[in-house]
Amino acid sequence: MAFAAILSFPRVTQAASVLDFQHETPEEILLAQRAISDSIVPPPPDPGQAVLSAAEPAPEKRRSTGAAFLMNLAIPGVGHLYAGHKRGFVNLGLEAFAWAAYLYYHDRGKTKEKEFEGYADQHWSYQAWIDSCQCSGSPEDSLILRFRDTNRQQYYEDIGKISTYWDGWDSQDNRNFYRGIRAHSNNFLKNANYAVAGAFVNRVVSAVDILRLMKRQTRAVLGKDAQLRFRVRTKPFARENAVGLEITKRL
Numbered sequence: 001m002a003f004a005a006i007l008s009f010p011r012v013t014q015a016a017s018v019l020d021f022q023h024e025t026p027e028e029i030l031l032a033q034r035a036i037s038d039s040i041v042p043p044p045p046d047p048g049q050a051v052l053s054a055a056e057p058a059p060e061k062r063r064s065t066g067a068a069f070l071m072n073l074a075i076p077g078v079g080h081l082y083a084g085h086k087r088g089f090v091n092l093g094l095e096a097f098a099w100a101a102y103l104y105y106h107d108r109g110k111t112k113e114k115e116f117e118g119y120a121d122q123h124w125s126y127q128a129w130i131d132s133c134q135c136s137g138s139p140e141d142s143l144i145l146r147f148r149d150t151n152r153q154q155y156y157e158d159i160g161k162i163s164t165y166w167d168g169w170d171s172q173d174n175r176n177f178y179r180g181i182r183a184h185s186n187n188f189l190k191n192a193n194y195a196v197a198g199a200f201v202n203r204v205v206s207a208v209d210i211l212r213l214m215k216r217q218t219r220a221v222l223g224k225d226a227q228l229r230f231r232v233r234t235k236p237f238a239r240e241n242a243v244g245l246e247i248t249k250r251l
Contacts, residue, residue: 065214069207076199076206085213091206095199102195109188116181117156123178124159129168140164156182 068079076095080088126144130136144165147155159165160179169175 068210072206072210073203076202079210091202094202098195098199102192105188105192109185112181112185116178116185119178120156123170123174124168129165132167
């Protein structure tokens with residue numbers, strides 16, 4: 001019985017191999033293994049395609065000349081940065097410097113203004129002036145009273161500058177000292193106005209500059225026969241300011 005079992009074992013093994021693998025060749029097995037491997041591991045990138053993608057940059061986004069122009073009119077330098085020009089940081093720095101100077105000088109001027117007004121109230125007297133000149137009801141009297149009530153700036157200017165009202169001061173030295181404080185105040189306020197004018201000029205210059213830098217791009221968009229002209233008519237602290245953009249095309 002043991003011998004018969006040993007003889008039958010190879011037969012069972014041989015029958016199983018014939019049923020399971022009789023239609024599969026070694027080439028088919030290799031193809032099946034390769035298909036399984038390809039479905040799990042992604043294919044490597046094509047070197048030629050990778051080099052081609054690196055050599056071709058993405059198309060640059062076109063920037064609007066009008067938008068850059070308006071940005072620089074609002075905040076100098078922003079239009080440059082929007083168009084990709086780093087020189088916009090210079091205009092931004094000038095803008096910050098101009099407004100910082102304005103705030104400094106304006107604050108100093110107003111401080112000195114309060115100082116000379118208080119000094120004049122202590123050392124100039126309307127009653128002392130009337131008693132000295134004996135001119136109650138005169139045009140000079142009516143004028144200084146009207147300025148005192150409606151135009152304080154002109155009032156403080158006249159009592160220190162016009163000789164008609166000098167008799168109202170308690171001493172000549174105090175009047176001279178008052179005029180010195182007033183002169184300092186006026187100089188500070190004048191410098192503040194210069195700072196505002198500088199900020200205005202910075203806007204115009206930066207706006208014109210961004211138009212110049214983007215001129216070639218604008219011509220490419222409009223065509224060779226098109227011309228772009230920038231016109232400006234401006235004066236600081238004036239109402240007759242105008243900015244224009246003209247585009248002409250030859251037919």
